[in-house]
Amino acid sequence: MFKVAFDLEPERPGWPPVSVERLWGEKTDVRMEIKLVNTPFFARGIAFGDLVRVRPDHERRELVFEEFTAESGHSAIRIVFIGDAERSAVEARLREAGCSWESAGQFGSLVAVDIxxxxxxxxxxxxxxxxxxxGSIEIQESALSQVHRRQLPS
Structure with missing residues (x-):
């Protein structure tokens, strides 16, 4: 397993709250290509299982995202809970649909959802x-696969 650094551009003041997001990945048979094995919180346009090309950054001593190479069919969304009233219901609905999610302690109301x-x-x-x-949640569709985009009305 390898960590891949995704440098993030500010979308608006204070967002995203970090300048770099590091995601886990595993090597493929292609040189400098990594298959992502977790769902991003902040990096846009990528999802679980996607393939990305990386480059070594010797100064930073880490692998850095260079370009997207192929999608996995998975999608990634972010959900921000406005209070805790609906959290159980939303998590139950995600589980029922077959989704998984990750949360981070420092961003308690935010979950990264793999679809x-x-x-x-x-x-x-x-x-x-x-x-x-x-008014109980906010969502951001950060990476919708072709499979899921085809399901939505035009």
Whole structure:
């Protein structure tokens, strides 16, 4: 397993709250290519299982993301909970849909959600948007695979 550094550009003041996100990955048979094995919190355009090309940064002593090479079919979204009232219901719905998620202690209200290719994202998204409309969560679709984009209305 290797860590890959993703340098992040500020999207607005204070966001993302870090300048670098490091994700776990494993080598493939292609030189300098890594398969990601966790879901990003802040890096956009990548998801669990995606393939990325990396370069060694000898000064920083780490592998750094260079370019996206292939998608896995997984999608990544972020959910921010507005209070704790709906957290159990949202987590139960994600589990029922076949999704997994990661949370980080320092960002307690934020979860990074992996949506596998077999998940009906149209239905899940509709349910999540209802929670957004109710004011209990915010969502950000950070990487939607071709599989999930095809499920959404044009």
């Amino acid at each position: 596998p290719p077999a998940v009906d994202y149209r239905e899940l998204r509709s349910w999540l948007v209802g929670k957004v409309d109710a």
